[in-house]
Each structure stands twice: as C-alpha cells, then as structure tokens.
Amino acid sequence: MRKPLACTVIFVFCTSTVSLCGCWGRLELQDTAFVVLMGLDAVQSSSGEPLPTSEAGLEVTQAIAISRALPSGRDGGGGRGPAPMVVLPMVAPNLTVAGESIEESVSRRVRTTHVEALIVGEALARQGLEDVLDQTLRYSNLRHTIHVIIAEGSARELITSLAPSIEVGPWTEARKAVQSIQGRVSNQLHLHDLLVSSSSKSKDAMLPMMRTWQEIAVGGGESAARPGRGPAITGVAVFKDATMVGKLDEVEAAHALMLHGSFRRAFMSYPLSASADDGVLSNRNLVGIEWDSVKAQKRVTMIGERAAINVNLDMEGGVMEARGDVDLTSPEGVRRLERQVAQSVRFHCQRVVEKVQREMAGADIFYFGDVLRTTFKTWDEWEKFDWPKRFQEAVVTINVTVHLRRPGLTLQNPWKLH
Amino acid sequence: MSPSTHNLGYTETVALLAAYTGSKVFTSCPSQLVYLSSTSAWITAMLSVIPAALGVIAIYRFVDRFDGITFQRCVELTIGKPLGKMVGLGFLSLILGMDAIALREFSAGFKSAILPETPLNAIIVLGEAVTAYTATLGLEPLGRFIAIAFLPLSILLLAIVFGAFHMELSIAELFPLWGTGAEHTVLGSVQCSSLYADIFAFALLVPYVREEKAGQRLHAGLVSLGLSGLAMAIAIAVGMMSFTAPTLAQMLFPVLQLARLFLSGIFLERIEAIFVFAWLFFGSIKVAFGHWLAASLAADIIGVKRWTAFVWPSAVITYFLAIQPENLTDLFVFQVTVLRSVGWLVAYVLPAVLLGIAGLRGIGSK
Amino acid sequence: MGWWGKILDWFNQEPAMPFSLDPEVPPIKVKGKGATGSYSPGAQEEAGTTGESEQGSSKPGILQKVGSFFSRKGKGDEGARGPAPEEPSVAPDLDKNLLTVRRILHTDRNSDVIIREFLLPVGKGIRAAFVFIDGMVNLRAVNADILRPLLDPDFAARLARGLAAGNVEKLFPAAATTLHDSMRKVVTETLMGNLALFVDGLGKALVVDVKGWEKRPISEPVTERVVIGPHEAFAETLKVNITMLRRILRTPDLICELLEVGKVTHTQVAIFHIEHITNPRLVNEVKRRISSIKASYVAESAILDQLIDVPRFWMVPHAVLTERPDRFAGAVAEGYVGIMVDHSPFGLVVPITIADFFSSAEDIYLRPPAPTFLKLIRASGMLATLILPGLYIAAVTFHHEMIPSVLLQAIAASKEGVPTPTPLAVFAGELGFDFIREAGVRVPSPVGPTIGIVGALLIGDAAVRASLLAPVTVIIIAVTAVASFTIPNQDVATLVRIFKYVFIVAGSTFGILGIGLLLYVVGVYLCSLRSFGVPIVAPVIAGGPSARDVVARRAVWKMEHRPRFLRPEGIRRQPPVSRTWTLARPLRPCKRK
Numbered sequence A: 001m002r003k004p005l006a007c008t009v010i011f012v013f014c015t016s017t018v019s020l021c022g023c024w025g026r027l028e029l030q031d032t033a034f035v036v037l038m039g040l041d042a043v044q045s046s047s048g049e050p051l052p053t054s055e056a057g058l059e060v061t062q063a064i065a066i067s068r069a070l071p072s073g074r075d076g077g078g079g080r081g082p083a084p085m086v087v088l089p090m091v092a093p094n095l096t097v098a099g100e101s102i103e104e105s106v107s108r109r110v111r112t113t114h115v116e117a118l119i120v121g122e123a124l125a126r127q128g129l130e131d132v133l134d135q136t137l138r139y140s141n142l143r144h145t146i147h148v149i150i151a152e153g154s155a156r157e158l159i160t161s162l163a164p165s166i167e168v169g170p171w172t173e174a175r176k177a178v179q180s181i182q183g184r185v186s187n188q189l190h191l192h193d194l195l196v197s198s199s200s201k202s203k204d205a206m207l208p209m210m211r212t213w214q215e216i217a218v219g220g221g222e223s224a225a226r227p228g229r230g231p232a233i234t235g236v237a238v239f240k241d242a243t244m245v246g247k248l249d250e251v252e253a254a255h256a257l258m259l260h261g262s263f264r265r266a267f268m269s270y271p272l273s274a275s276a277d278d279g280v281l282s283n284r285n286l287v288g289i290e291w292d293s294v295k296a297q298k299r300v301t302m303i304g305e306r307a308a309i310n311v312n313l314d315m316e317g318g319v320m321e322a323r324g325d326v327d328l329t330s331p332e333g334v335r336r337l338e339r340q341v342a343q344s345v346r347f348h349c350q351r352v353v354e355k356v357q358r359e360m361a362g363a364d365i366f367y368f369g370d371v372l373r374t375t376f377k378t379w380d381e382w383e384k385f386d387w388p389k390r391f392q393e394a395v396v397t398i399n400v401t402v403h404l405r406r407p408g409l410t411l412q413n414p415w416k417l418h
Numbered sequence B: 001m002s003p004s005t006h007n008l009g010y011t012e013t014v015a016l017l018a019a020y021t022g023s024k025v026f027t028s029c030p031s032q033l034v035y036l037s038s039t040s041a042w043i044t045a046m047l048s049v050i051p052a053a054l055g056v057i058a059i060y061r062f063v064d065r066f067d068g069i070t071f072q073r074c075v076e077l078t079i080g081k082p083l084g085k086m087v088g089l090g091f092l093s094l095i096l097g098m099d100a101i102a103l104r105e106f107s108a109g110f111k112s113a114i115l116p117e118t119p120l121n122a123i124i125v126l127g128e129a130v131t132a133y134t135a136t137l138g139l140e141p142l143g144r145f146i147a148i149a150f151l152p153l154s155i156l157l158l159a160i161v162f163g164a165f166h167m168e169l170s171i172a173e174l175f176p177l178w179g180t181g182a183e184h185t186v187l188g189s190v191q192c193s194s195l196y197a198d199i200f201a202f203a204l205l206v207p208y209v210r211e212e213k214a215g216q217r218l219h220a221g222l223v224s225l226g227l228s229g230l231a232m233a234i235a236i237a238v239g240m241m242s243f244t245a246p247t248l249a250q251m252l253f254p255v256l257q258l259a260r261l262f263l264s265g266i267f268l269e270r271i272e273a274i275f276v277f278a279w280l281f282f283g284s285i286k287v288a289f290g291h292w293l294a295a296s297l298a299a300d301i302i303g304v305k306r307w308t309a310f311v312w313p314s315a316v317i318t319y320f321l322a323i324q325p326e327n328l329t330d331l332f333v334f335q336v337t338v339l340r341s342v343g344w345l346v347a348y349v350l351p352a353v354l355l356g357i358a359g360l361r362g363i364g365s366k
Numbered sequence C: 001m002g003w004w005g006k007i008l009d010w011f012n013q014e015p016a017m018p019f020s021l022d023p024e025v026p027p028i029k030v031k032g033k034g035a036t037g038s039y040s041p042g043a044q045e046e047a048g049t050t051g052e053s054e055q056g057s058s059k060p061g062i063l064q065k066v067g068s069f070f071s072r073k074g075k076g077d078e079g080a081r082g083p084a085p086e087e088p089s090v091a092p093d094l095d096k097n098l099l100t101v102r103r104i105l106h107t108d109r110n111s112d113v114i115i116r117e118f119l120l121p122v123g124k125g126i127r128a129a130f131v132f133i134d135g136m137v138n139l140r141a142v143n144a145d146i147l148r149p150l151l152d153p154d155f156a157a158r159l160a161r162g163l164a165a166g167n168v169e170k171l172f173p174a175a176a177t178t179l180h181d182s183m184r185k186v187v188t189e190t191l192m193g194n195l196a197l198f199v200d201g202l203g204k205a206l207v208v209d210v211k212g213w214e215k216r217p218i219s220e221p222v223t224e225r226v227v228i229g230p231h232e233a234f235a236e237t238l239k240v241n242i243t244m245l246r247r248i249l250r251t252p253d254l255i256c257e258l259l260e261v262g263k264v265t266h267t268q269v270a271i272f273h274i275e276h277i278t279n280p281r282l283v284n285e286v287k288r289r290i291s292s293i294k295a296s297y298v299a300e301s302a303i304l305d306q307l308i309d310v311p312r313f314w315m316v317p318h319a320v321l322t323e324r325p326d327r328f329a330g331a332v333a334e335g336y337v338g339i340m341v342d343h344s345p346f347g348l349v350v351p352i353t354i355a356d357f358f359s360s361a362e363d364i365y366l367r368p369p370a371p372t373f374l375k376l377i378r379a380s381g382m383l384a385t386l387i388l389p390g391l392y393i394a395a396v397t398f399h400h401e402m403i404p405s406v407l408l409q410a411i412a413a414s415k416e417g418v419p420t421p422t423p424l425a426v427f428a429g430e431l432g433f434d435f436i437r438e439a440g441v442r443v444p445s446p447v448g449p450t451i452g453i454v455g456a457l458l459i460g461d462a463a464v465r466a467s468l469l470a471p472v473t474v475i476i477i478a479v480t481a482v483a484s485f486t487i488p489n490q491d492v493a494t495l496v497r498i499f500k501y502v503f504i505v506a507g508s509t510f511g512i513l514g515i516g517l518l519l520y521v522v523g524v525y526l527c528s529l530r531s532f533g534v535p536i537v538a539p540v541i542a543g544g545p546s547a548r549d550v551v552a553r554r555a556v557w558k559m560e561h562r563p564r565f566l567r568p569e570g571i572r573r574q575p576p577v578s579r580t581w582t583l584a585r586p587l588r589p590c591k592r593k
Helices: A002-021 A095-105 A122-127 A134-138 A155-161 A170-179 A191-199 A221-225 A250-260 A331-359 A368-373 A379-385 A387-391 B010-026 B029-047 B049-065 B071-079 B081-113 B120-136 B139-163 B182-208 B211-243 B254-260 B272-302 B307-322 B328-361 C003-012 C041-047 C060-077 C094-105 C139-151 C153-165 C183-191 C238-248 C280-291 C301-307 C325-334 C361-365 C370-397 C405-415 C422-442 C448-465 C471-484 C490-528 C545-551
Strands: A032-042 A058-065 A085-092 A109-111 A117-121 A147-151 A206-214 A229-240 A243-249 A266-273 A281-303 A306-323 A395-406 C113-120 C126-133 C177-180 C195-199 C205-208 C254-261 C267-274 C320-322 C337-341 C347-350
Touching: A002 B120, A032 A085, A032 A122, A032 A155, A032 C405, A058 A095, A058 A155, A085 A095, A085 A155, A095 A109, A095 A134, A117 A122, A117 A155, A122 A147, A122 A229, A122 A243, A134 A191, A147 A155, A147 A191, A155 A206, A191 A229, A191 B211, A229 A250, A243 A250, A243 A331, A250 A266, A250 A281, A250 A306, A250 A331, A266 A331, A281 A331, A281 A368, A281 A395, A306 A331, A306 A368, A306 A387, A331 A395, A368 A387, A379 A387, B010 B029, B010 B081, B010 B139, B010 B182, B010 B211, B010 B254, B010 B272, B029 B049, B029 B182, B029 B211, B029 B254, B029 B328, B049 B071, B049 B182, B049 B211, B049 B328, B071 B081, B071 B182, B071 B272, B071 B328, B081 B120, B081 B182, B081 B272, B081 B307, B081 B328, B120 B139, B120 B272, B120 B307, B120 C490, B139 B211, B139 B254, B139 B272, B139 C490, B182 B211, B182 B272, B182 B328, B211 B254, B254 B272, B272 B307, B272 C490, C094 C113, C094 C126, C094 C183, C094 C195, C113 C139, C113 C153, C126 C139, C126 C183, C139 C153, C139 C195, C177 C183, C183 C195, C183 C205, C238 C254, C238 C267, C238 C325, C238 C337, C254 C280, C267 C280, C267 C325, C280 C337, C301 C320, C301 C337, C301 C347, C320 C325, C325 C337, C325 C347, C325 C361, C361 C370, C370 C422, C370 C471, C370 C490, C405 C471, C422 C448, C422 C471, C422 C490, C448 C471, C471 C490
Parallel strands: A032 A109, A032 A117, A117 A147, A147 A206, A306 A395
Antiparallel strands: A032 A058, A058 A085, A206 A229, A229 A243, A266 A281, A281 A306, C113 C126, C126 C195, C177 C205, C195 C205, C254 C267, C267 C337, C320 C347, C337 C347
C-alpha cells in the first residue's frame, strides 16, 4: 500500500500548493494583448536633434493586435471593422519601463512574446544599440528570431504604415513584408544576426532599411477609396558592432550580398557600355537580368602587414529585358554581353567595397574576416591582429564571370526585327 | 546491501550513465568550457574524455577485483572499515552536491525559460518530489525508461540542431582552432575531465549490471562516456557556430537558447515545447538517478539493506543544498573554479589510488 | 524485541526479489560475510503474500502480520459455512448419507434440490437414491440413461454384481462416471450439474455427468469485432470454450489444467499452455497464484484478473482480456499462458505487455505494414487522449510564446469574448463528453446514438454560440474524444480517460513542466511494472527479432521467433525458411525442340 500512499501524498501536496498559492503566471488569452511590432526611436529635442538615450530615454512605439478584430472562424474572414492593430507611442527611460507603463493604457496584460519585428529609428541606431538591446537578449520573452528593421526617419511612422491592408492578420502582414527582403537586399533579418555580428570580430551586420511611402490603391472597394501609406525598402543599414555607421542603397546592398555569398534570386538591371571595352556606361543600352545563382569564392592572404582579398564571383542568370544595342542571336553576341555585364557587376562591387572601407569604418559586411580567421591558431593572436582596423587598408580584387544561360522566351525583340 | 537484482542490461546501463553524465549539456556546462578554453572548447570536451576514460578503467578494475559486491564494500575491504566509511562519506557528499547542482540548474532553467512567474522554490520542490518518488521505484525502471527514451530524444535533439536549423551556422566561428593554445588545451583537458565526474556513478552501478553481460560492463562505461563527450562537443560546437564563442561563454542555458532559435518556414517555429520535454526527461533522470545513488551508497555506508529508506532523506538534503547558492552567478563560478579543480581528483584519482592499494595488499579475487 | 530492534529489523530487511522468468539468477558471492543471496521460488513463497513484490516495495513481515490479522477476522464470513472439523465422508448407510446431503444442501429451504429415492429391483430390493439440482441436468438423460436402466431388473442385477466387484462406475451408459467417498466433493459435483447416486451399503457415491442447462449459443464477438478473421466468440460455458480452443490447437501438447477457485462460487478455472513451448516457470507461477486465492466470489475472468495482479499494478491491467478464441489460441501458441474461467465469455492471457495495449485481434490477419501503422495510430491516439487537453491548457494559459504566431492569431480570435477560464472550460467539456459516453452506454440501444449526436452536436454548438466555450476548446475536446476510441483495450481506455484529468490538473497548475514531469512519472511507473515476471515494456526494450514483431509486425513468414521476453522453451516458431517452395527450382517454360 505504499505506492498509493506516496501517490496520494504527492497529489495532496501538488493540489494544496496550487490551491494555497494560486497558479503562478497563468494568463488567459482573453486577458492578453500581444505586441506585434515594436518601434524604438531616439527622443528628439525641440530643434529636432536626437538626444542621447541615457539622458532623454527612448520613444517606444508598440503596435498591439486587437484580438476581437482578428480573423476568426466564427465570422468568416476579417478585413472589415476596426483595423486589427492599435499603435501606442510613449516615452520611457528604457524598454522595461515601457513594457510596464503600456499596461496602464491597455486594459489587458501586454505580452511581447509574439513581436514580429523590432523597428529601430535611424537616429537611435546611429547612437548604438548595445544598451537598448540588453533587455531583449536577457529577458526570455523577446526571441532572437524577431526581425530587426531600421527605419529611415522614425520607427513610429513606419509602424503606422505597416497596418495590415492586404493580409488579414497583423502577424502575416508584418512577416511577409519582411520576408520579401530576404536574399535580395539583406540576408540578416533577425535580432540574432545583430547579436552574432556585433560579438564577432570577423563580421558585421547589415540590416534592412525601410521607409514609408504613399501606397498605390490596389483593387476596388474601400481600400481603393483611401490610399494609405505603405512601407518600402530603401536599402540596408551597415552596422559596426552594434552601431549603425552608414547605409547602402538597394543596388549596393545586392552587390554586397553577392560578395558575401548569400545573394539569392533577384531581378536587376545593368546599363552597358556602348562598345565592349570602352568602359563608359550608359542607360541607352540596358539589360535586365534575373540572377539564379551567385557563387562567391573568397581568398584572403597577408602581404606583409596588408591583407590582400581576392573574390571570384561566378554568376548565372537569364536575360529578362534587353534594351538598345543588345545582340542575343549569336554566340559571340552573348559572350560580349556576358563580358559587359561582368564589367558592370565588378564596377558595382568595387564601388561598394570602397564605400564601406572608406565611409563606414571598415565594417566587414562581406565576412572576409571569417575567411582569414581560420588561418589563426589561438584566440589571443586573432584578438591582437585587430581585423576591423586592417580591413580598412586591405586591397580587394574582384573577378566576375557571368553566364547568361537563358535569353528569355525570345532571342530578339520582335518590334526591332525590321 | 548486496546487489540482489542483476537486471540492468547493457542498453540500460549505457543509457542511464550517458544520461546522467551527458545531461550536463542542458545546463551551463558548455558555457563553462567555452569560458575556460575559448574556441577550442569543443576539442577540450572531446580530449577530456581520455583522462575520464582512464578513470573509468581504474574504477572498473577496482570494482571488478571483488566479484559482485557493492563499491562501498570494496572500499571497506581495501582500506578498512573506519577509513572506508569516511571515503564513502566523501563520495556521498560529491554525489549529493552534484545532484543538488543539477537540480538547481535545471529548475532555474525552467523558471527563466518557461515559467517566469512561478517561484523557484515551488519548481525545485516539485522536481524533488517527482524524482524522489521515481527513485524509490528502483534502479531498473529508471534504466528501462531512459533506455526507451534515450534514442528518440537524442535523435530529436540532433534533428533540431542540425536538420531543421534555419539560422546560419558559421563554421568560421570555430576558429581559431586552438583557442587558448594547443598546449593549454591538451593539458587543460585533464582538469576539464571533471566535467564527466558524474561517470563515477559507474562504480556504484557495476555490480547491478546483468551477469551475462559482465564482459560488456567496462564497454558500457566507456561507451556512455564517449556518448556524453560527443554530446558535449556537439552542443559546444553548434553553440559557438550560432552564437560566437564570447557570447556563448556568458550564456547560462546555451542549449535552450539554441532550441529557441529554431525557425523553419512560416509555421514550424517556436518548437522548444518539444525540446522542453527532452530537457525535462534528461533532467529528471539525472536527479532521480542521483537520489538512487545517494540512497544506495548511504545504505551501504550505514550497513543496512533497505536503501529505499534513504531516498527521501537524500531528497531533503539535496533540496537544502540546491537552495544554498544565492544566485546563478555564484553557482557558475563555483562550478568553474571549485568543481573543475577538485572533481577529477575525487572521481578518477581516488579510485585509482584505491586500486593501487588493493593491488599492493593483494585484496580481491583477481 | 523492543521498538528499536523492530526499526533495525525493518532497515535490515532485504528487499524482495521480483519474480523473473529467467532460468536462474546466479548466486551472488558476498565476501566477508559469506552469505549468499540466491533466488529460489520457494523462498519467495515464504517471503510474502505476493509473488512479485518488487525491490523495496514489500514489507513481508508487516504484510504478513496484517494479512493474518485479516484472515483471523474474516474466518467468520469467508464462505457459506465454516469448514467442518471433519470432512464428512459417504457412509454405507443410505439414510445417513441422505441426511448429510439434506443438511449440506439445505433441502428444507432449497426447493430445486431433487432427491429421488427408489428400490433397485434385485432380490428384496436395494434402497438407492439420487440427488440433482433441477434445471442443471438434462432430465431426458436422467430418465432414459439412469432411471430407466436402474429400474430394469437385468441391469439392477448386473449392478448388484458390480457393487460386489467394485466396478459399478463402469456399468452406466453415461460418458463420465466417477466414484467419490468425500461427501463435500459429491455435493460440489451435484452443484455443477451432475447427478449423485447413493446406493445403500456401497459406502461411496457414484457421480454421473448429466449436465444440461440452458446456455447461450456461440455468437459473434461484441467488443472485438473484425472484418477479416473468424466471427465466433467464447460463450459462458467453460466446456464449450475448451472445445473451441481444442479445435484450433490440435496438438496433444496443449495442456488444460483445471483449478477450482472461490469459496462460494467453486468456479472452475482452466489454465492452458503448450508443453515444450511455454516456460514452465510461468505456468507454475500462474497456478501458484490462482490456487492460493482465498476469495469467496470469483465468478468472472475480470475478477480473477484483479485477484492475480500485484499491488503495484493496481491501475494497469495485468492480463489481456479477450473474447476471441483465435486470439486466445494464438497467444497460447506463442508461449503465453491462457486462463479461462467458467461462466465467463472472456479469456485471460498472461503476461501482458505494453504492445497489447495497442494491439487488436485483427492485427495478425492484416498484411504488413498495416498492423504497424494501425498500432502507431492507436498509440498516438492514446497519447493524444492523455495529454492533448492538458497541453492545450498549458499552451494557451502559460506558454503563449510556444504557439506559432499565425496559430495564436487564430486561437486568440476564437477565444475572444469567452468568459470561461480555459482549464474550467476544458474540464467541463471533458466531463460533459464522459457524461454523453456513459449515457450512451446506459440508455436502450435505439436511443443510444441519438444521445451521442444530440449531446455532441447540440450541446457543443450551443455552448459555442452562447460564448461559453471557444470553438478551439470544442475541437480539442472532440479530438480527445475521438482519439480515446482508438484504444482497443477497454481497461487501458478507461485508465487513460481517468488520467486525462490528472494531466489537465498538471497542465493548469505547472504548465508544460507539470505535464512533462507527470509524463516522466507515468513512464517510469510503467517501466517498473512486471506482469508475471515480464516487464511490461519488454517488447520495446528487449533486443532480438522477436521483440520487433510485437511492436512492428513483419510478414508472417519472417516472424521466426516467439517473443523472447517470455523465455519460451521453444524460441523458434518456424524454420528459417518457412516457405519451402521458395527453395524449389523455379518453374521454367519447356523448351520446344
């Protein structure tokens, strides 16, 4: 009879502890409000200057999903009624206080466990995010897999523009907006990437930048009547450790990704030089290419104290648009076009590297350091080597090979045949 | 107590020992190793297996000299009763201490990971009650349970880590290969073998392994040690590849953090619920087996047969030990400094010394 | 011995060995003390009241004391009457015998006891009488085969000669006749439907088998219906059931041993095993347990099932209960021991393993991998029944962060405006479902399905419309309900339904931690169970090809071994090549010359 007795003791113990102390942390979904988007901005002075966070605190904007407006099985589809998000801005000394004080203005417990994206204003990003992000890494509620977006302008404005218009739920909307960026302008979308890049000396992060723009009214009905403001990708913000040091536009970002080796599919257009080798690019001759695969082979060697970086890009793609004097009907024409495109790509890549080296304190967004550190034996040597400083002086050589595998569905523009 | 049940098969022994030794990967142990030896931590984890394996061989040779009697009796026969009992008490306190540390770390992990508002005390007491109850059921059910659960759980964990990992695993983060220098790594591995000090449980387990499997006893000990070494090395390597060494060294529950990174597609995310079960099972088995070890050793030291009487007392002692550290930093530093330097001496060197004494005095049948 | 001595004694008691099917456990040499602790079944019988008390779980001394205390107290009411100081034997005097029979059978009040006195037409006539219970014998047989010959002078003369020669039992034209001199035995036989014949001066009673009572014919199984396979089920009559088994297992090695259990019921229990296949230790253990039962009422297999289990098994079934002769026979042929109880249409198969929780009678008739797939479905159905409600509560009240965002979006929307706390809603929903289920069983069968539909559809829908339950909660309850019907073993299904509530409590107090810890406890508890010496998780953990067959069944011709965990005497079921035609040279088309 000992086992039943033991079971009874355990059962009585469990039930009594629970009934005496209550169920810790139990929270019904009906009593919870979920933050979908969180925006962080630096507080601006009366003259519009951003103030340091240590003095003025943060401007925290939280977009909370309204559960009753979410699409549910009961009514069949959403989209009508109130907008499914409410945006609540506030100024608080730090994130913790912001999380506490938002509950004063919302009748429910506010949870940040389902934050889809953290949007950081550019001004704040340039001040550095180390201290601001401490809570997000220390507290288990905010996950490392949330997206981080840098807002050109203020985060608050961007959040307002991200209110769902096409997708029915706020999460799906925010997520799809972010995922469209992946592999095209930036491959680093998550808080985790920022954490890794800022703690590693051999690499730096580039996070997507977005701004608001006037939305084009799509379709009929209500949404056509009120064209809203929507988000648009403008490029990437380059970080050195956890501080933003500069930005690249979309084309530059794409080429940085190519050098990094994580470029995926994208459609890009290149102006060509008039003749094969004169090197002057013009928009009169232009070719649109959809890249299928871009392979980057990086080699870093030390020549004395200077690092010599050699990147071989092997690119494959298909022609999607051809304007001007582009000949795809003969093999020679294709070879010529390939050379022209390769030249154009090399030009872009070279420009990005130089820009980063010169203007952005040598933030290694191309992960050249990763290649170099494998040759080191101990951690101390690597630390002393001080790669970020040396990258600024490194010589970068880029070779590009382009293979245009497909000319599209036609060899020649039919209107140009005669 | 004479080991009257010889029902622990080879699989059960391996699973039990591997779970007992290897479940440290769920605590802060991987971080501690990275803290000590930087990017070469995963090499250290594998190299440390070698001194530990020598320790296991010493333990086995010592217990094997005496046919089928418990470790405590062996010790008492070798160095006399009074001294033997003192040595036994030393081992007992080591087991209780490691049990308490495991309990505290696992409970704290659960609190910070999944139940932030539940008092730590409640989680510790609940875990203590559950593990002590299962410990009273005996060694055999524990072994059987973990033998069944071990393989699926391990495959699941590996699948989470490798198969369905969305985040980029940067191999470059494993370099520089010899983080603190090759010499330091190799020498440090002796001290770091304290990491596997739990394999000392093998000494107490040997007489319970089924007779027909006697030839495989040593094999079981070594295989389980190897498995835990492999688990530790994989955890550290993957942790470094996704977090970088400096960050990993500061993390308290690196494997949990890894599981929280899982993100595959739009729906398969946030699957740490599955991981939590693996964590729970390994943690519970570790603590419950610790209770069993403590209870059976205590019964041996006192010289009575009813070891079940000591399970609940050992649970109470473990509870009070577990709530001793004021915070996790204390525990972390204590483990890095005290346990790392003392653990290997107690777990491997002491049995080796005992083996030497037994050999010199010619005690034992073989 | 003072109290201190008692405590010391308690501490020093060796935990009893679990019963094991292993051929022998080698003795352990303990140096120093010179004591040897080797296992022998005899020692075990001395040790405790249960044959299977596990390590540390038994306190033989205390248990024995408690047991003897109860047995002392229970003597007064254990049976219909206390055992007489002397066993009454059949006397030569007929009157004395009839008086004893009348006294034992209470004929003054028992109106169905028929005692017919008559004179054998030999010489002056020998006084004789027979006794039977009305309704339990075949009256036509009594009249034609017993009374008529007895009243025939020729037969009576032969009988008189037989009486003198002592071979009277050979004269009757009945299939089974025996001579008994114990009055108690005679009365018991009478109560089983036999006829007892007393002849003045014989000193013994002749018992003639004339059983013939109303019985249910063999019908289709109710609880274990199959599509493929035989459609007959056991009936209530032991003899019929034995016949059905003999018809399947036509080997002379099939042993059917009869035991009698129950002080009041005197129920016949048949134990089946196959010589040279079944482990004799297993058979002996089964016989030992059954023969040592001192209960008064054992009229059904399910009652016997509870009487032969061990304390630790108090919740989990200890034997497979089946009403299908084919399944029963199949198990016996595998090396299991089968137990049939008279007046029960269910046979017991021991030992049970965890695979039996998920196996149905049809499994063997299906082609692989169908049985494996079905077992997996049942296992996941069981797991879902057990933890799904608890897991749901844990997820939506504690661990919002563990639900994928898009799923959370759907759940949160559906729970909006529902005031009921989730644990209460789930608890009430599950309880409501159990109401419906129980009501469906109780009400007359034409109404039964209606109750289910009304209950499930109307109440569920109304509760959602009234915002008492969230649609998700209803889905969870419905899935749990459907999943609970996938469990083939009724005992296990009920147990799982009960434990579902425990998981609900665990989930609503400690969230996923509670569920995980409870699952761990249940797992270790299951691992600690041994059914007749076989760990019930044996098929999952034991090595060898035989164990795999229990979990994941292969083609019949590939299953060459009997389950090894039963330690059968004949491990091989069939030779390595069972389909010998595959060895023959393949047929080739004749070449035309």
